[in-house]
Amino acid sequence: MQTATIQSTPIPAPAPPDLGAIKARQQATWASGDFGQVGVRLQIVGESLCEAVDLLSGERVLDVAAGNGNASLAAARRFAEVTSTDYVPALLEQGRLRAAADRLEISFQPADVERLPFPDASFDVVLSTFGVMFAPDQARAAAELLRVTRRGGRIGLACWTPEGFLGRLFETMSAFVPPPAGLESPMAWGSEARLSELFGGGASEIRSTRRTYAFRFRSAEHWVEFFRSFYGPTHKAFAALDGASQLALEAELISLLRVWNAHRGEALVVPGEYLETVIRK
Secondary structure, three states, X not given: OOOOOOOOOOOOOOOOOOHHHHHHHHHHHHHOOOHHHHHHHHHXXXXXXXXXXXXXXXXXXXXXXXXXXXXXXXXXXXXXXXXXXXXXXXXXXXXXXXXXXXXXXXXEEEOXXXXXXXXXXXXXXXXXXXXXXXXXXXXXXXXXXXXXXXXXXXXXXXXXXXXXXXXXXXXXXXXXXXXXXXXXOHHHHHOHHHHHHHHHHHOOEEEEEEEEXXXXXXXXXXXXXXXXXXXXXXXXXHHOOOHHHHHHHHHHHHHHHHXXXXXXXXXXXXXXXXXXXXXXX
């Protein structure tokens, strides 16, 4: 008696994500709304990060994915030589206006964090507050930060944690508008383990501290209105949905905010946990 041989058809490996197309969509996302309205409210994070890296006057500082310049302004206030970069020109222009208003000397330059236009070891300190974490190619972005930092220099990062409010916010929005397949979550940058994977090979020391930024708004409804108008990811998520789905997302966000509200009164105070990290090359 002969036994039939059954040959299985190999399952093709999934195609790798198109990082170029994803980056183009991300750039359009951050250019939508008006992130500057959100960014100015995060200034305290840039100040804290400059203290964490023990920034010294005269040091060469690069702020990557700088938005409208929170860390850039904080470093310039400490008399550092600051270069502020982002791939959204409108945000750089807002940074210029803020620097001019405060009479701070900062150089502004368009740049992609995955392809920084600077020679090796150009900077004493490289900073990013809630910026580099959104780069689609995480390994390449981390390698670029290490490349442009001098030996013995420091990289300072502020990144939302996956367990914190921003992690839950992006989970909620992803249920309505799924993120591109095949990408690591940007919230991974808020994990000590992931930062060790990204930077451990090029670092002599990695030191992380969990901190909290408090979102303070009139109410949960006020927060949703504000972020829907100004924060690119939330703005784009609502724009991608029909009317009924928009109402459903709004209800989910209001419910999430009320759960996280630490004030328990009419005003909203939501603790946003982030990981403040100093990496010495």
